[in-house]
Structure formats: C-alpha cells, structure tokens
Amino acid sequence: MEAFEQSISQWHTSLKKATDFDSWGQLVEAENEYERLIKNIKLNANKVEKKFQMKILQKVVVCIRARLSVLRNEEKKLELPLEDMKRLIPILKDLLTIQPQDFPEDLNQRITKQELPDLFVEIDDALEDCGGRSYRTKCGEYQLHQKYSTLLPKLTPESGKHYISVRIMKMGLKDAGSLIDPFIQVTCKDDIGVDLCAAQSTPTPSLQDELYLYFNVDVELQLPLEHFPQGSAVFFQLFHYKEKRRRTKAKCFGFMDVDELKTGQCVIEIYKKSGNIPKRKKLELVTSRPLFIHLALDVTKVS
Numbered sequence: 001m002e003a004f005e006q007s008i009s010q011w012h013t014s015l016k017k018a019t020d021f022d023s024w025g026q027l028v029e030a031e032n033e034y035e036r037l038i039k040n041i042k043l044n045a046n047k048v049e050k051k052f053q054m055k056i057l058q059k060v061v062v063c064i065r066a067r068l069s070v071l072r073n074e075e076k077k078l079e080l081p082l083e084d085m086k087r088l089i090p091i092l093k094d095l096l097t098i099q100p101q102d103f104p105e106d107l108n109q110r111i112t113k114q115e116l117p118d119l120f121v122e123i124d125d126a127l128e129d130c131g132g133r134s135y136r137t138k139c140g141e142y143q144l145h146q147k148y149s150t151l152l153p154k155l156t157p158e159s160g161k162h163y164i165s166v167r168i169m170k171m172g173l174k175d176a177g178s179l180i181d182p183f184i185q186v187t188c189k190d191d192i193g194v195d196l197c198a199a200q201s202t203p204t205p206s207l208q209d210e211l212y213l214y215f216n217v218d219v220e221l222q223l224p225l226e227h228f229p230q231g232s233a234v235f236f237q238l239f240h241y242k243e244k245r246r247r248t249k250a251k252c253f254g255f256m257d258v259d260e261l262k263t264g265q266c267v268i269e270i271y272k273k274s275g276n277i278p279k280r281k282k283l284e285l286v287t288s289r290p291l292f293i294h295l296a297l298d299v300t301k302v303s
Helices: 004-026 027-047 051-071 082-085 090-095 105-111 126-131
Strands: 135-138 142-144 163-173 182-188 212-220 233-242 247-257 264-268 293-301
Touching: 004 027, 004 051, 004 082, 027 051, 027 105, 051 082, 051 090, 051 105, 082 090, 163 182, 163 233, 247 264
Parallel strands: none
Antiparallel strands: 135 142, 163 212, 163 293, 182 233, 233 247, 264 293
C-alpha cells in the first residue's frame, strides 16, 4: 500500500506540473510531462488493487492522450480543453479514497465513446525496439514483463572453480521515482576496460519509489573467480529511457574490484557516468546523500 501511495503522489504532482506548463504556454514542456506521466502510470499500474481505480487510471490516460492531440494539432477523437485536465488533478490526488461516481460525470460520458487502453499490454513506440511488453498470469492478474532482461543461467560447473552469484537488491538515487524504465547492466572488465564475458541486463525494477529502485534479481557472473585477471572489476551501470532524446542512456554506475568479490552483503558507491563505457578514473559521486547499490554475493566453490 505504501508503494501505491507513493505512486499516486508522483502521478498527482506530475499532472499538476503538466497542466501548469500547459497554462503558461510552455507546450514542449507540457507534452514531455504528459508523456512522462503516461509512462509512469503504466510502469506502476501493477500496484493498483481495485478494478474501479484501474478504470479511473485508464480514463485519465485517455484524457492525457486527447490533450496531447490538442497540443500537437493532430486529428482529435476527443476535444479536451485545459480546464478539463485540471479537473483530473484532485481525482489523482484522492485515488485511494474516491469512489467510481466521483469521476466527473460529463467527462465520463464523453470518454465512454473512447476505447480504454490496457495499461499492461500496451507497448510505447519509443520502447518497442527494446522489447518492452507485459503479460497476464494464469490467475488473471497482470504483471509487468521483465523489460530489457538478458540474464543468463549459471555456468556449467567445473571442479575446483569458484562461481559468483550477485543479488542486486536495490539502488538508491535522489531522483529514483522519476526515472522511466531503469535497468542495470552488469559487465566484467579487465584493467583496461575489455569485456571478460557476456554483459547482462536486469529487468526493470519490481518496485520504485522516490529514493530507491528495487530489483531483487540474481545475476550469475559468466566467469569463474579464477579467470578474473588482476585489476579486473565487475561494473553495475544504470540505464534509463530519456524522453527528449527518445533513447535509452547511461546515468551512473558502481563497481567492485575482483578482490572484493566475497560472500556476504555489501553496499557500493554510485558514480556519475563517464560515457557508455564505465571507467575507474576521475570518479565523481553521483550524489552527496548516502545512497548506494545494495548487493548480496554468493561465491561458491565446486568440489
């Protein structure tokens, strides 16, 4: 419930920000914020517990898209003035406590002629190339698909070798709640930055709030510990979708030197990106707050 409340707060703030830009005539900023809100709703729609709340969110998305069509001078299925968008602000703010009949009736009648979007199975054009999609479980419940995930299985064990499993629990960032489709790419590199084995990407977070991205996934490193040369390291680089550029970009990274790869929990610092290839030179912390990547390592020797 707490995670859902945080999402509602983000949605309300985002809609208020978008309508402010809209009323000030800052149309590019308004478009970006409306689009960001749609993506945020879709990313966190699996937290919705009641069917009528989901129905309200679907109607809100229809309204946002209609307003985007107005701003872009596109052919309109639904004419939606700014004043109607502002009426949705308290609806999002009170989503936990409102009832179905609290949605504006006149607006509801206009929306009923529109096809409501399925927030779980839609794929944004901007994300299609990344393979982002959703699926329905056998129980009829919706869950977000593991977008971008390229996780690999454990290596075939060899006697006498040590194998490393890394659980990425969470990552702390001051703007975690505003990131769109973040994921972590894990790479193993030698001291000059050459990849030692296949890179792997996590799914998008299972939970996302204002300060943390919760992944809780296991990454099986594709190299026994004995094959890591001196000076090598494991890198954890965060990527996220940038709306203005319509592409996925690196944001920051952390790393562990080979001699730090030991069984147990640990936290590692987060540094500002240094291009798409992380480097260990001229490191600069991404934030002054004590936020880290939280990991749990399991180094197992095969007898």
